[in-house]
Amino acid sequence: MKEAMIGQPGRHYLNEGGFGWKSWLLTTDHKRIGILYMISITSFFLLGGIFALLIRLELLTPQADLVSSETYNRLFTMHGVVMVWFFLIPSIPAVFGNFLIPIMIGARDMAFPRLNLASWYLFMLGGIVAIGAIVIGGVDTGWTFYTPYSSTYANAYVVLTVIGIFIAGFGTIFTAINFIVTTHTMRAPGMGWFRLPLFIWSNYATAIIVILATPVIGITLVLVGVERLLGFGIFDPAMGGDPLLFQHMFWFYSHPAVYIMILPGMGVVSELVACFAYRRIFGYIFVAFASIAIALLGFFVWGHHMFVSGQSLFAGLLFSLLSYLVAVPSAVKVFNWTATLYKGSIRLEAPMIYALGFIGLFTLGGLTGLMLAAAAIDIHVHDTYFVIAHFHYIMVGGMVLAYMGALHFWWPKITGRLYPNGWAIIAAILIFVGFNLTFFPQFVLGYLGMPRRYHTYPEEFQMLNVLSTAGATILGGGYALPLGYLLWSLGWGKRAGPNPWDARGLEWEMTTTPPIKENFEVIPLVEREAYDYAEPALNIGEQLRFEREMAAQGEKGYR
């Protein structure tokens, strides 16, 4: 038994059940589905990234030189659509959530494995429809699809894109149903709610948002499609429709959706910080409930995207106030992560660098969110590059970094291979530097007044735009590196043991690497709290020497 745990097992989920394409495309194993998602969203990320690079190249000069306005507008729209709906929303939940949730709670699989596979197919179908729309001509409405532009004026494939998003949305909903039901009914004996890893809590909170918000965007986009196809009057001002109704419906989904795009990342960071500080997370209960609080309060603030849209003054102030309330649980998380480092035993491995990078960049993004939530300032910076910088700090600096962290942390478990550590650290630093160079100048640009979605711009903004483009190049290189060495490690990486990081949790302590198909030989009985690290994590000799030194300095004992 012990032997099997140390060496790599003869059978695991990657070789059990065959290697053929059928064994992958018809699999109901949550781990394989996670990998299917990983491959698909990586492709979407590269696609969205190429759009981003083209945007940045065009913005190198104030004039229109690389592409026409029509093309530019399609570029940022498709960049937004692909990145948000086909990369960031499914990223951590669909890849790592799928892979880890059943293992972390001690179950053999999700509650509905076939539904899980169906989710992936819906996601891919939606993706293919959206890509189809891109190929035959694209959309130019911005990812926000504001009416009446999208419903009446846009001369592009709005309906097709919208259908793609709708289908993918249902895929997301089914995944979320699976998460919630699995967390409720499939926990191993002894796995009480407060023994769950924080990754589970944050994915659970994410699933709640998905359930309550995604249908709203679904039907809203259907309404736009119906109006476009049939000429019904739903948002159309020419028939008396209110141009703001669409915005209310859209942001009722899309603000909560930004928390769909950050909560799973926060869950990952909690895992990483605990492991690499070798210490139980500080204020577990507060971090856990902060996730739920963000999920719920996140629904009350959507109007902060509409301060200057013609919404009533009163509503603007109400939404401003509520936005400040929802920021409190985020603050709680940041403080608790920082406090966890105190008296830890910190290893700066690649995943930890990503995690610490996340904390810093998310905080900066969040703090600028606070400035946007101040209605008075939003008057000036709304729809400028300040907003672009704000959300890239959170979504790229936050969530993408968390995704990279998760990838580097669980890669050995997923593939059974170790990647070259040095390269990983170089890539992490490159990404951090490139990222800041890309997006920090955009804060300044925004306050100077450069509007977003601008194909051409006045000369005086050029210097900062050049900086930003330079940064994006470095950033692109930073992303290309892991693509290289991770793929390399699949064939040539060293084989990983069951617990290469000396981490705690069922996935590390109770499964082989890679795990077997049904995860556990026997469903484990959980008798310990999460993050049960032996503290302080020094070896005994060091600890004793330290105590002697302290005693020599005349410090009082600790009892």
Add this chain to the structure above:
Amino acid sequence: MGAHIASQKTYFTVTVALLMLLVVKVGLAYVHIGIWSLVLTLTVATAKALLVILYFMHVRWSTRLVWAVASVGVVWLLVMFALMMSDYLTRGDVHYMLNQPPVSHTVNER
């Protein structure tokens, strides 16, 4: 445990109640009592929905979890209604009123 099984009689009774409420609802449409007809009609509709949820859909006999899930959708919809209306019901042009306080207008009132 296992699922609760209600008697056929329960279902018949509930159906009769539903049909009676339906008649009440239609009747209300022809009594003109202003805003009250809206309130009452919606109350009757909600009563009907509750009957369906509690008996036909067995929530009456379900676990707390099902209760919670069944109510969360409703609560969230109410949140959406409330916050949306916080805009629409306060849309009056504050700017204008602050600028020129309305004077009573007699020319038009004959």
Add this chain to the structure above:
Amino acid sequence: MSSQRHTSLLHQFNDLEQQRLSYEVGMWIFLATEFLLFGTMFAGYMVYRTHFPAAWAAGSQELNVLLGLINTAILLISSMFIALAVRAGQLGLGRSAAKFLLVTMALGSMFLAIKAYEYHDKWSHHLVPGLNFEAHPEHPFGLPLFLSFYFTMTGVHAFHMIIGLGIVGLMAFWCWRGRFTAEHNSPLVMTGLYWHFVDIVWIYLYPLFYLIGR
């Protein structure tokens, strides 16, 4: 772990009760999303109704209360039949469950037939905004909005009915073939929940479009 696993117990579950509960909760969560899907349209309805009260009242006049009434009654009764079918299924009486399901389908089809007739009627009166509409001199704005919402909301509802009919048909087939037992009948129960939900949506659609403001 006991070595004897029930034949209808799926591999990921430990016992039938866990399986049943998972299915029930899962279905309810799905219904919550459906609820918000319809709810969003109700929100739009609310905004415009407060904006154009007179036009919307005039809109109600264009709809046929009697047909709506009949349709509501049909749906309520169909709900009762599907509840009876689920009950029969839970008692292990597959055949009688199948019969109840067939009655449900018959009622559901009647509902759709009447709905189709109503749509046709609107079409011939030039009341379909965008496609076949004659501007109304008194309510140039409000009336097309009312009718757009009427068609979209009842249309989405009818779409759910059609899907429901398919699923109910499948269940009838399975029940007849004896696929469900007293221990394992979750798909049937879930179908029942779905059908009731669609019924509840109509319980609100009917008064909001046909009755209020009349």
Add this chain to the structure above:
Amino acid sequence: MRRLLVYLVLLVSAPVAAVAQERMFWPEQASEQAPRLDAFYLALVAINGAVMVLIAALIIVFAWYYRRGSHVNRRFPPHDLLLLETSWIVGTLLIFLAIFAWSTVLFFRVQSPPSGIDLDIYAVARQWMWKFQHPEGPSEINELHLPVGHRVRLTMVSQDVIHSFFVPAFRVKMDVLPGRYTSVYFTPTRTGTYHLFCAEYCGTDHSGMRGQIIVMEPADYQHWLDGQRPETTLAQEGRILYLRHGCSGCHEPESQILAPSLRGLWGSSVRLENGERVTADHRYVRDAILLPQREIVAGYEPIMPSYTGVIDEADMLRLLEYIRSLSREEAAP
């Protein structure tokens, strides 16, 4: 206290603004609200900067000091300190509320009109240009001339999709909606030429929907106006439309049909058939013409025809200005 803070921050903001003369890092301040907003912004930068530095410093210090293998005291690491948790929850909440309060005061100030309006200008936006209408008659495309130190109200409407009026130097922005009037208020404080941007994405040439705001000394402005002035004022043009569309047939006192007189209507409070009272403003009069059935004046029959599709946005502004002028005449002795 708040005052004091504002001045303190202004003290800092002035040199910063001076350093950034060449518009590289700081936008020009050319309206009354610009310095106030900048002060608030800088205060937020200071608060957030402090928080950011604190967090970053803690992370770096901890990561180095408690690195694995370092010989430091790690005994009894705390796990849950209720007092600490509650204090940082309450602390951040209080800071947030303070920020919110400041923001709200400013927001109200900026969004609500100054004590009087010196200049009332209309803007019609459409894909992809701006058209400004001065009440004296002249209109301009993608350019707006303004006298310095005058309190301006801009009443805006769009002919197609949503646009947004954005002048960074004034720190004002407001969406321009189809089918509904929105307004912005500002007082230019420095002469010069400033960027006007369309800030809401509106289609292909969104980034080309730019213009210039030219702020002049009042005398120069007057001179400019004189050079432009066409034969007729906006209100006079409205009068022509009023006659041409047959409004006069019902609304003139001598007409046979019973319709309310429009004299003195503007700015008054109108009693409606359903008992409510509304103020006769841009919104009301516009709806009265396009959607006469929505709000019926008490005591009248709903016989007025709808002019939806007949009167476009530019003509609508002329009519409004005419109806408005009817109340000005009355007020004048």
